[in-house]
Amino acid sequence: MLMFRDVFAYSDMLLSGLLTSIVLCGLAGFAGFALAIFCAELKRTVPGPASWAVSAYVETIRNTPFIVQLFFIYFGMASLGWRMSPQAAALVALSLNAGAYFTEIIRGGLMDGSRGIREAALAQGMTPLQVYLRIVLPPALAKVDKPLVGQFVLIFLGSAVISQISVEDLTSAAQFVQTRTFRAFETYILVTAMYVSVGLSFSLAYGRIRLALFPWLRELRQ
Amino acid sequence: MSQFTTWGIVSTIIGKLPWTLCLSLIAFLGGAVVASLLTLLTTLGSRLADACVSMVIATIQSMPLLMLMFLCFFGLPLLQVNVSPLLAASVALIAFTAAFLTETWRAALKAVPRGQWEAAMASGMKHGDTLRVIVLPQAVRIATPGTVGFLVQVVKATALASIVGFMEITRAGTVLNNITYRPFLIFAIIGALYMAINLPISLLARRLERRFTFNN
DSSP states (O other): OEEEOOHTHHHHHHHHHHHHHHHHHHHHHHHHHHHHHHHHHHHHHHHHHHHHHHHHHHHHOOOOOSSHHHHIIIHHHHTTTTOOHHHHHHHHHHHHHHHHHHHHHHHHHHHOOOOOHHHHHHTTTHHHHHHIIIIIIHHHHHHHHHHHHHHHHHHHHHHGGGGGTOOOOOHHHHHHHHHHSOOOOHHHHEEEEEEEEHHHHHHHHHHHHHHSSSTHHHHHHH | OOOOOOHHHHHHHHHHHHHHHHHHHHHHHHHHHHHHHHHHHHHOHHHHHHHHHHHHHHHTTTTHHHHHHHHHHHHHHTTTOOOOOHHHHHHHHHHHHHHHHHHHHHHHHHHOOHHHHHHHHHHOOHHHIIIIIIIIIEEEEEEHHHHHHHHHHHHHHHHGGGTTTOHHHHHHHHHHHHHOOOHHHOOOOOOHHHHHHHHHHHHHHHHHHHHHHHHO
16 A cells, blocks of 8 residues: 655655755756857857867767766766765756757757848947847747757756765655655655656746747737 | 776676667667557547547656656565566666657657548548558658657666666666776766767767658
């Protein structure tokens, strides 16, 4: 029989683990997003070695498991003398991982940015940075925001792995509770439900604020 | 126990490579079989079956794969099944693969224009024949790039089996790291092995995508 009562006794611990997971992923999401915008623009505008470096970074991350990236950053970098706390290593690994996937997605949005509009904005006297931030980037992001959010949720779900370098995230809390209560199955059902509901809530919440972020989509829809 | 030479480390890791490949194959083939059945189920036109399949897919895709693996590892014993790490990892990875492939294949079937169905039925073909001779060949072309590309996800996902104790290359890496403490070398080699498997598949998937898009 399933017995959840023992597991619920540890709900504070599970919630604090969940908070750690959310905070780390949230920070990594922002860092990865900034990194991706930089990489996507670099790849679009600067041909040659810089562009190859971005490709190498993106392909390396996309073709290797996150857990190996995490171990490489946490254990590998420490052995070279660059010691990080588990949390910091997890944050770096999650950010680099997010950055690579986001780069590919954002690049897809930037690809057919029309040159005429850009030139018109330059001719109006806007600086190149202004043109980029106000004219080029917003419609590109509006085009790929749903895949970005989907990928972010996948990164949140994948972050369960950071428990393996002893970050006290939701999965690590689950592993602790499981050894205390001997209710492994119940614990993981509950924790899975927590992951699922946070992931779904985030997608739904984004669907709500989407039109506030990109107001012109509202007019297009009518 | 720390008399591992560099070559000793490399050969130990490579020695576990067949297990990574084997688990990937189990997951992909098992997932493909389950996905074929589920996809077939959705072509029968029952709303209820369709909704059930959609729900199963959505549930599996919205949970962390690691949790799915833990649930198999700790849940299957409750059904009086004796669970080895290989079995738990296989069941979880098959479910993960089946969910994605069903979604892809179902979308590919739907992407074949309705007129193709209607024309075939109007010329007297039965439902099964229409599916087999007319619709499936077109759907396969649409689904191939995504299916091949997903193989990369499967190979990467097998690394999680190391957490439930299945000895493949990532697990070999963590064990070797505890013995030798040469993590930089060890995880670089492991990363390189995954790259060697996955990069060709990624490139192939991209080429297929370009080819099939131009033909349409």
